[in-house]
Amino acid sequence: MPYWRKCKDFAVKIIIWLFSLAALAFLFWILSDLIIKGLPNITFDYITSEYNEYKGINGIAPMIVTTLWIISVTLIISGVTGVFAAVYLAEYSRPGPIVSVIRFALESLTGIPSIIYGLFGYIFFKSILKLGFSILSASLTLAVMVLPFVIRSTENALRSVNRLYRDGSFALGATKLYTVMNITLPCAAPRIITVMLLTVGRIAGETAAVYFTAGTVYRYPEGIMSSGRTLSVHIYMLAKETGNYDETYAAALVLVIFISLIHFIVNTASRVINAERI
Amino acid sequence: MRRGGQDRLLIKTRNRKWEKVIEILFLLSALISVFSLTAITVYLFAKGFPAIWEIGIMNFIFGMEWNPTADNPSYGIFPMIYASAAGTVGAVFLSVPVGLSAAVLLAAVAPPSLANFLRPCVDLMSGIPSVVYGYFGLTVIVPLISEYLGGPGNSLLAVIVLLSVMILPTIIKISENSLRTVPVEIIQGSYALGAAKMETVLKVMIPAAGSGILSSIVLGIGRAIGETMAVILVCGNAAQIPRSVLDMVRPMTANIALEMSYADPFHESVLFGTGVVLFMFIAAVNIVINVLSGNAAKFKDKPPHYLL
Structure with a gap:
């Protein structure tokens, strides 16, 4: 290879390393x-x-409690409907107009920014369904927001289950529902759990959609219908309204530590899951 | 005990009706996404469009004055559309070279052990909440800009820097995936013809992964236009057309989030109208992505040499 071509190759490599x-x-x-x-x-x-x-x-105790409330309620709503929808797409659906419409809707929902979800939750759940600024409004809004992610990842998890297990179950005379409940879902469970963990991370970090639906009250929430301020909204309010750097940085670090922990667990878990498959 | 329970389920599920009911329940869950998309579109337009109509579509979109609380209020959002567009274009220009380099590094250059360490870093980068990026921008980047480049610091430049970092993970992940799916035959073919490693990357792999890389950029554009909480803390919030990157701006998302808390009903509808315009931009982005992924599907059935 001529000298100048080697130089050029090396230069490109250096640029790639530097940018990264x-x-x-x-x-x-x-x-x-x-x-x-x-x-x-x-x-x-x-x-x-x-x-x-x-x-x-x-302190930030009420914000942590509110965040945990919203995470749990959102996870219950989006987990159940998301897994059901994924089972439909992976196991029951046949290519046709219904499935294309569902896929189009999922793709479109993925691209919609969180502030639009916030506006939607503000008018639909808060005003029209009269849920007010509450943990329930915020959780329903967030559930709609994370649903495309939950469905797509769970569907992938279900599809990654070895075909042989399913065929074996059918060969033994089990029905489709029995196979889904006893073979496919248990086999895909570890992956589905990592999907849920990643969803927790997304919910914890969300600000715009929660700000419009859960309000900014910094009391301890008394139940699902009371309004509250999540940790991420708290960071925003502190940054916007007070000049107290120490407090804000501490809240931001707590949130980032929580999210990094989730990512660390997911990474380790998926490494184990992938190793088991081979 | 457990075994008995399962057997009962087995008997029960032999019942055809029961099977059918559950299947319909699954289908309904899947259809929630369709209902949601319809509801979001309908309610957003129902609330936002009457206000736009009353102001006049042209006056709203191309109006230069935004002064909703004055005695004679004016509702023009052109400066905000401009700010959103300028911030996004700037972020893409900064982010694409860096993101593409990182994707190439992960897919082809770095040794596997290093790549396995770097990939979780990219995930973490996308996991950091936008409000944290915003606060970092407010306390670190804004003062740096004001000290070294002048101006107030809260500026279009700060928006561009933050957005470019925030769309980086999107570009890296999707580009890396599409670089990995380039058929190994055409890469080996390139080596067999005597091409060096980087020549293969630049002239074979990147063009072959072109549509995937393009859709990663378009997805990044979508994220940048819709980003709210990071932008709102560093943009300065002045609804004006910036003369330079050091001027304060107010993108559409910031406009909605800032004024919602104290808006009267008509003002609120106008803010939803801003949401409608934002929604149109996102819809356009989605259409482009659909066209691109349609193109990618077409390539799959072609023999590898078609890609060269």
Whole structure:
């Protein structure tokens, strides 16, 4: 190979490495900034006490509780309907107009930004169904938002189950429903659980849709119908309305640690799942 | 005990009616997505369009003045459409070279062990909530811009920088996937003809993965237009046409989220109208993606040499 071609090849390689390193550096810049400015301010008191600007208490416990409420309710709603829908698409559906319409809807919903979901939840769940600013409104809105992701990933999980198991079950005389409940779903369960975990991460990080449907009240929620402020909305409110960097950085770090933990678990789990298959 | 329960289910499920009922339940769950999409479209337009009509479509979209709380209010959102478009275009220009390089690195250049370490980093990058990106932008990037480049710091440039980082994972992941699906025959063919590694990447792999890379960019555009919480914290919120990248801007999403809390009913409908315009942009993006993936499906049946 002529010398100049080797040089050109090397130059392109260098550019690729440099650009990639730049992206990686930005990630570590954000993470280290969060850790340096946030970690000293995360104390036991901060995590377990209430928030009240007038009394000068600035904990995040109510926000954590609200976030957990919204995560659980959303997960129940989107988990059940999502898995059912995925079972339909993976096991029952035949190519035809109904399936193409469903797939078109799923693809379109994926592209819609969260603020549009927020507007929809604000007018439909909050105003028309009269659920008000509440955990239920927010959870229903978020459930619609994460549904395409849940359905698509669960469908992939179901399709990755070895065909032989299913055929064996049919050969033994089991019906379709029996096979789905006892063979396909249990075999796909580990993957479906990782899908749910990733969904938890998405719900925890969502701000715009929750801001329009759950409100910004910083009390402990009393139930599914009371309004509340999630951790991510809390970060936004602090950033917008107060100048208190320490508090905000601490809240942001708590949220990022929670999400990184989920990603870490999912990564480890999928490595184990993939290793088992081979 | 458990066995007995399963046997009962087996007997029960032999009942044809029961099977059918459950199948319909599954179908209804799948149809929820269709209902949701319809409901979102209908309610958004029902709430937003009358306001647009009253203001006048031209006055609304091309109006330069945004002053909803004045005695003689004006509702023109052109500066915001401009800001959304400028932020998105800028972000794509910054993000595509970096994202494509990272995708090539992961798919073809880096040793597998390094790639296995880097992939979770990309996932984490897409997992960081947008409000955290926004806060980082507000406290770190905005002061840097104001110190070294001048201006208020809250600016179109800050928006572009943040958006480009936020769409990076989308571009990297989808481009890497489509680079990986390039048939190994044409890569080996390229080596057999004496091409070097990077020549193969640039002249064979990237063109062959072209439609996948294009759809990753279009998806990134969709994310950038719709991004709210990061943008709202760094854009400065002035509804004006920026003269330079250092001027303050207000994209459409920021407009909706900022004023919703204190809007009277008509003002609220106007904000939904802004949502309608945003929705149109997203619909256009979706159509482009559908066309691109249609093209990709066409390639699949062609023999590999068609790609060269």
